[in-house]
Amino acid sequence: MDFTDWTQRLRRFATGRISRAVAVLLVAVGGAWLGIALGGPVRAAVGPVEIGMSAEPSWAGETVVDAHPLGTLLFDTHNAPVGLRITLENINTTRAGALLEDPRFSDQLPALLEKELSEGVRTLILRAALCGLAGALIASLIVFHRPGPALAGLLSAAVLMTGTGAAIALTFRPDSVVEPKYTGLLAGAPSLVGDAESIVTKFESYRVQLAKLVNNVSQLYDTVSALPVYDSDPASIRVLHVSDIHLSPIAWNLMHSVTAQFKIDVIVDTGDLTDHGTGPEDKFVEEIDSFGVPYVFVRGNHDSKATQRAVAKQKGAVVLDDSAKTVAGLRIYGLGDPRFTPDKSVAVDSDPESLAALGRAHSTRLGQAFEPVDLVAVHDPTIAREFSGRVPMILAGHSHERSTELLPSGTRLLVQGSTGGAGLRALEHDEPTPVAASVLYFDRKTHRLQAWDDITLGGLGEQSVQIERHVETEPGRTISPGPTSVPSPTGSASGTTSP
Structure with a gap:
């Protein structure tokens, strides 16, 4: 066997190993993301708010706070191919009322929010890591049917997740909290309560405005939860x-x-x-x-x-x-x-x-x-x-x-x-x-x-x-010039003016 034959065999062997490695890596990454998407999201109580937290693929590496239906806040918190989404799920009106009535509200709220949000993030990280590893292992077993590639996929997912975590830690920008981007109705928030940096540095000055916003958002969710039944x-x-x-x-x-x-x-x-x-x-x-x-x-x-x-x-x-x-x-x-x-x-x-x-x-x-x-x-x-x-x-x-x-x-x-x-x-x-x-x-x-x-x-x-x-109490009622006996559920119109 001459040198050319050896080089061709070596090339085929290397190509085969590389293809299998790439396949294992792709299956592991896909399984990890599927596991994180299905099992990773967590719910947490942060002050008077019940939130959902989840990790998702994101080239921007940003943190998105989704206050549906009011809009979103985007924070450029880190550089990594994963983003954090925080969703406003509900308002605990009992706890909101207790906080608002507490004279020490302005002193307690920042520390309380930091503590409970940190606990929620730690829970999310642990759960996402476990679900991601489990997803990579299960996906590798399903695709390759052998323990060797499955363990390789598990190891690949662990390395990638560790590297992603390190990238987040190294590029984390805590100052990004004072430079949010607003969308939806929240785009008017700076004009209502001032810019984010002022709120952080002069929290006491905004105690009243913040309390009003919390109370009004609580009322919004109360209103939505109490809407009359109508299957739209x-x-x-x-x-x-x-x-x-x-x-x-x-x-x-x-x-x-x-x-x-x-x-x-x-x-x-x-x-x-x-x-x-x-x-x-x-x-x-x-x-x-x-x-x-x-x-x-x-x-x-x-x-x-x-x-x-x-x-x-x-x-x-x-x-x-x-x-x-x-x-x-x-x-x-x-x-x-x-x-x-x-x-x-x-x-x-x-x-x-x-x-x-x-x-x-x-x-x-x-x-x-x-x-x-x-x-x-x-x-x-x-x-x-x-x-x-x-x-x-x-x-x-x-x-x-x-x-x-x-x-x-x-x-x-x-x-x-x-x-x-x-x-x-x-x-x-x-x-x-x-x-x-x-x-x-x-x-x-x-x-x-x-x-x-x-x-x-x-x-x-x-x-x-x-x-x-x-x-509408009787949507199919007859419409005619003659009178009907159908009552109006919301009263009568007021007189017109000429604005």
């Missing part, structure tokens, strides 16, 4: 109703979060997106492009025809003005407000009788010129009421105060509050205007409203958040 069929059509944004970026933050969290199919905006309907304000409407779902818009009395054209240019926008279109399975008719009140050079007729007459005329036209519709969207409730008996559901805005009314015909009228907290108008009153929006659930077959969630955030300077669930 995943196949239902989910409509986000917003109105009277008035150039407020707060509205965009809320709408993005709700659209993602509630899996919204279509957004319906009942007007006053802008404040004066001017050209510079058109830039504001470009955010419509980013929602990724249809955005149905009807003009309000603060929106000019130019505003309406600017909205129509946006991707996904559906502008309705005495027109109807099927969107996300619902046939929607929309009518723009006949007035443009910011233009003081033009006389504006806001007489209720004139508005009602306009509504009656278009209601008659709707019955004659359009095929039956499921939903009507207008801006002013005075106009909206004239569509009673023509459709099962009417959406309106304008009054900056949410209300719902079951009209005698069986038609339900939902008047939305201001999703923008009335914009700069929030400064015109002693009490701030709440930020309001509603999620409506429609049956995909019957196109009838089944239930709706009213979402309310405290206005300027407040930190409250509330979700109220309402279930």
Whole structure:
């Protein structure tokens, strides 16, 4: 046998060993991650909060605190191919109340949080290590059916996990806690309680604000847990109703979060997106492009025809003005407000009788010129009421105060509050205007409203958040011009104003 034969045999032998080693390594890594994913997550009590902790693959090596449905905080804590996810699971309201009533709350809370979080992390590390090793061993046995490769896989997983742990320890950055990145509704957190570094260094100064946030989040989870029973069929059509944004970026933050969290199919905006309907304000409407779902818009009395054209240019926008279109399975008719009140050079007729007459005329036209519709969207409730008996559901805005009314015909009228907290108008009153929006659930077959969630955030300077669930008592009721005996579960609408 010459030298060439020996080199070829050696090359085949080495190639075979390398291939087997790579295969063992890949199976061990896959089994380890599967074991960590299935058995690694732990639950822990940290102060008044019950959290879930889990390790997950992450090239960024970050720590993510997921405070569903409020948003997330991201911390650049280390450099390693594994991330830590902390999920807010529940609020222990009994413990939260005890902490808030304790006069030593501000002194005890930092140490308590550090102690209980450290215990939870240690438990996670131990459990993840054991589950990862078990997963690597079991996967290797299943794939290779021999103890040798199985032990090699176990050893490979142990080495990799040890190396990952060492990388985390060597690159850990404790100062990252003062430089979080916020997403969702939590993006407003720095403006509510100050930047993270100030909170860490001047904790006592923020005791009151922190206590309020803890209490309000507790109330949020209490509210969610006490929602009336309604099985929101995943196949239902989910409509986000917003109105009277008035150039407020707060509205965009809320709408993005709700659209993602509630899996919204279509957004319906009942007007006053802008404040004066001017050209510079058109830039504001470009955010419509980013929602990724249809955005149905009807003009309000603060929106000019130019505003309406600017909205129509946006991707996904559906502008309705005495027109109807099927969107996300619902046939929607929309009518723009006949007035443009910011233009003081033009006389504006806001007489209720004139508005009602306009509504009656278009209601008659709707019955004659359009095929039956499921939903009507207008801006002013005075106009909206004239569509009673023509459709099962009417959406309106304008009054900056949410209300719902079951009209005698069986038609339900939902008047939305201001999703923008009335914009700069929030400064015109002693009490701030709440930020309001509603999620409506429609049956995909019957196109009838089944239930709706009213979402309310405290206005300027407040930190409250509330979700109220309402279930439609008789979704299949007859809709006709004559009276019905179906009661409204949430009372009657208040009178309209001209904001």
